Amino acid sequence: MDVSHLAQTFGSLFVSIFVVATYTMKTMIPLRVFGILTNVLLIAIAIPTHHYPTLVLHGILLPLNVYRLHEMLQLVRDVKKSVNSDLSMDWLKPFMTRRSCRAGDVLFYKDEPAEEMFYIVSGRYRLVESGIELPVGALVGELGMLSPTHERTQTLECIEPGDVLSVTYTQVEELFVQNPEFGFYFLKLASARLFENIGKLEDKLAEQVYGGVGARPATA
């Protein structure tokens, strides 16, 4: 048995360990990392042994795995950054679909089962029951995903034509399941936005009751 044949046998055995390890991964980021390592090893073995189909296959899979890993890490970084800064949900935009709305179109009705969230890109939109107009850049329905009833609390109507971006709860849930770190920061972000809303409501209530935030009596 010559040395090159021996190296090929041991190399294949070594790569097989990585292939098995890749398949045992439960979440997306480690799976991609092990996928990349396997691609690199198989390319390294395919060059000296002149296995060109293997070389071409893993030459294609390697950049694909690197790109998908980059996407996942970028998502986690963006959500993490958002939690620590302005609580923006802009990171969700690449996963959303654009939809045009005409004046009079209703995006959803009060009490309807909620299935997607919207990001307002342009146009004017009004919550019918409260009469509140939503500004461009507002995200609607992100808390509905976490609420147990999944029901809309108001009706959203388009009053001036424009565009919205939408993403279904299922799509966000898929991101959540694929990537626990994303899930953790998403929960933190959703809770922070909920507390922010409660804070605003408290201030509004204080304004109504005491005639101004500054006039609120000190509490223990």
Add this chain to the structure above:
Amino acid sequence: MNSIAESFRFLFSDLTGEDNGPLPAVPDGVPEALRPAVADAIAELNAYQGPSYAQLYAHRLNRFARRRDVDAELLGLIARQMARRMCYDDPIGIAQRHLAAVRCGTASEARHRFRLEELVGALPGKLGRPLLLGCAQVGWLHLPISLRFNGCGLWGRQRLRLQAGLRRWRRFSERYASERAWVERWLHMIDRSLTKAPAAAMAIAETATMVDGSGETYRRGLADWHLLIDGVVKPVLDGAMPLADLAGAVAEITTLSREGSSERVAETVRRLRKEAGHGT
């Protein structure tokens, strides 16, 4: 082994249209006298589409059953009309009805008229949407098409089975999405009238009777309904159009539409808007 098979069934459930959810119970707030009718409606919707669709019906009905300002008469009307409108007449639904008649030993043969957009709209959205766009471009959307539903012969029954089997993919169709939006809008109008004009709630719930059947009858009823809601009900509820007797106006237009007089519907809407100083 069984659980692995179940996992694979779940994985492909979107593709196969499988729906194994639990059948809903009659909502708690439904009065005793109405419960048998609601239970029948749930069973009918389960047969029409599946347990998730019956769940949607129960969920929608529950929104009104838990309200104090909704009496048994109004709730009964909503329950009946919603069940009727949710079992809309698409080619799949009609085939299901004929097949059910075959099972009951009352097989019959009938022709139903549709418009091309109804047939294409019943296909899964990914296939139906580009076809609808294509039909719209060549002006074929309103093309009348007559289909024969025959439960008497062997070949006819096989065709009915095949057509009725398409119900698995119905919830991915354009028609399903538009019917869903229609029911939500109708319920929204009832809900808003209960807050802003409670006397008109019954008449607004009754407007569902304007939309019925298939083909030209369906199109005309739907157009009349949208004209009534956009031209009268919504402006009044928005506070943009003063109208003393909303209930009377809605009831009058509903009757005119049921009599098949679309011109008089349009004329009455124009007259009411003019009287209220809201333009034409």
